[in-house]
Amino acid sequence: MRDIAREVYSKMKVGSVAWIRPVTAKGDTLETFQSAHSGAQALEQEGLIDIEKVQRQADGLIDAIRIQRLA
Template identity: 65%
Template sequence: MREIAREVYEKMRVGNSAWIRPVAAKGDTVPSFQSVHDEVKQMAEEGLIAISTVKRQEDGLIDAIRIQRLS
């Protein structure tokens, strides 16, 4: 599994925010994207990012996460 959150984080500047979404062209699916939420929570606990928004589909699956880079 790709470390999607880490890839987005490395491309961001401190203070900027970005949406993390599954990218079908890279083989991501909404069900496989659910593990990214755990990755993002861990990064937030480490103080690297802040989680702004978590968007869910009607069935409860996460389809987008907005983060802000803190360091």
């Protein structure tokens, strides 16, 4: 399984903001995307990013995460 949060983080510049979303062309589904939140939390604990917003659907599944790169 790919680490979506790490992929997005590596493409960002310090201080920039990005949305992390599942990419169906790369085989992501909403169910597999839920692990991206765990990856983003790990990056936040390391002080590399700040999770600004977690967008959820009505059923509670995460469908987007807004992050800012700190380092």
